Amino acid sequence: MRIDVVTIFPDYLAALDLSLVGKARRTGLLDLRVHDLRDWTTDRHRTVDDTPFGGGAGMVMRPDIWGRALDDVLGGPPAQSRLVVPTPSGEVFTQRHAEALAGEEHLVFACGRYEGIDARVAEHYRAAGVPVSELSIGDYVLNGGEVAALVMIEAVARLVPGMVGNPESLVEESHGAAGLLEYPVYTKPPEWAGLEVPEVLLSGHHGRVERWRRDEAITRTSARRPDMIEALDPATLDKHDLRL
Numbered sequence: 218m219r220i221d222v223v224t225i226f227p228d229y230l231a232a233l234d235l236s237l238v239g240k241a242r243r244t245g246l247l248d249l250r251v252h253d254l255r256d257w258t259t260d261r262h263r264t265v266d267d268t269p270f271g272g273g274a275g276m277v278m279r280p281d282i283w284g285r286a287l288d289d290v291l292g293g294p295p296a297q298s299r300l301v302v303p304t305p306s307g308e309v310f311t312q313r314h315a316e317a318l319a320g321e322e323h324l325v326f327a328c329g330r331y332e333g334i335d336a337r338v339a340e341h342y343r344a345a346g347v348p349v350s351e352l353s354i355g356d357y358v359l360n361g362g363e364v365a366a367l368v369m370i371e372a373v374a375r376l377v378p379g380m381v382g383n384p385e386s387l388v389e390e391s392h393g394a395a396g397l398l399e400y401p402v403y404t405k406p407p408e409w410a411g412l413e414v415p416e417v418l419l420s421g422h423h424g425r426v427e428r429w430r431r432d433e434a435i436t437r438t439s440a441r442r443p444d445m446i447e448a449l450d451p452a453t454l455d456k457h458d459l460r461l
């Protein structure tokens with residue numbers, strides 16, 4: 218998979234040299250390149266923004282600079298590339314978006330700063346037939362799209378086949394197919410700070426362990442994410458599930 222990131226703060230993306238994503242880059246599984254938007258400026262001050270038409274606070278990123286950058290980075294028609302624009306006014310990014318993006322050949326992240334990127338940029342590439350996803354990582358405001366791009370790239374990269382050492386660790390996880398949060402997990406020592414690991418987990422009784430984990434997942438999801446309980450498909454519930 219190929220991922221390009223265009224930003225005025227390339228250093229923000231340095232974390233992508235680390236951990237699993239860094240390893241995937243070194244082994245060639247992931248071709249990830251970070252570009253400085255200012256490389257496409259033409260003036261002495263390397264200006265990327267200007268005041269908003271219609272007035273208001275803050276600055277807007279210029280479409281002409283973004284257009285030159287994205288024409289270069291998206292490349293010609295042969296490669297099918299998707300443009301991802303992190304923005305607090307986008308659809309909320311979920312595991313479903315991560316799964317869909319992981320199936321793409323080429324992603325280009327356009328990270329805006331200030332009050333955002335001139336709206337004609339997304340409009341222009343959509344009109345040109347480039348699929349465009351404007352995505353938010355949640356209901357709060359960041360100073361720019363860089364941290365959001367980091368979040369999305371990590372969520373996507375770990376789904377690319379071969380990226381995660383043990384694919385089974387992708388199976389049972391929060392926001393997976395079960396529609397429940399993950400159950401609590403424990404390891405050694407069996408007693409710590411006066412707290413014991415739940416007895417059932419030491420029992421060696423696989424059936425009881427599975428039942429306990431599902432009950433814990435339901436209890437936890439009900440307390441923390443009642444919206445996810447509402448959204449559950451009743452057909453996925455079994456006759457022992459706690460009715461809370």
Ligand code: 6GU
Nearest residue numbers: 303304305354359361365
């Ligand atoms: Cl994608 N960008 C910014 N600037 N703020 C955000 C966001 C994105 N998602 C949530 N808040």
